[in-house]
Amino acid sequence: MNILRSCNEIYAEFAEHESQRPLRDLILLLPHMQARRVGGEFHIDWQSAAPELLIQLGRNAEITQRTVNRGVAAIGRLLVGVSPEVGLGEISADCIESLGWLLGELGDLGCTANEILTACQRYTSDYSPDEPLEFTPTARP
Numbered sequence: 001m002n003i004l005r006s007c008n009e010i011y012a013e014f015a016e017h018e019s020q021r022p023l024r025d026l027i028l029l030l031p032h033m034q035a036r037r038v039g040g041e042f043h044i045d046w047q048s049a050a051p052e053l054l055i056q057l058g059r060n061a062e063i064t065q066r067t068v069n070r071g072v073a074a075i076g077r078l079l080v081g082v083s084p085e086v087g088l089g090e091i092s093a094d095c096i097e098s099l100g101w102l103l104g105e106l107g108d109l110g111c112t113a114n115e116i117l118t119a120c121q122r123y124t125s126d127y128s129p130d131e132p133l134e135f136t137p138t139a140r141p
Contacts, residue, residue, distance in 0.1 A: 026060035028138035046119045051127040053136045058120030065113035068106050
């Protein structure tokens with residue numbers, strides 16, 4: 001008898017191989033994806049990707065998004081704590097500007113990770129393999 005596995009079982013299997021460096025692995029898995037031209041722009045071809053790869057990408061994107069959101073919140077709390085030093089000029093304007101650029105980039109990273117996660121979930125929502133997953137190795141820079 002062939003019993004289909006649930007999404008929870010699939011994600012539990014992935015948890016055994018979970019990355020200790022999800023952002024790095026997310027970036028290094030992206031070269032495995034194909035792009036297609038739509039009009040004048042290139043878009044990731046989610047439909048042609050192996051479901052196992054999408055599960056890996058989605059899980060790494062989810063952890064990356066959570067890490068970025070928590071990190072931005074922590075930086076915000078630190079800035080509140082050092083606001084008197086900023087007002088007195090003990091922390092330079094260049095430092096505050098750099099933090100602003102960093103927070104902007106981290107916000108964009110969190111949004112992009114969310115878009116990747118959503119696409120991966122969309123294209124694997126009905127995926128239920130009979131056999132253990134084969135995990136895609138990360139590319140090397």
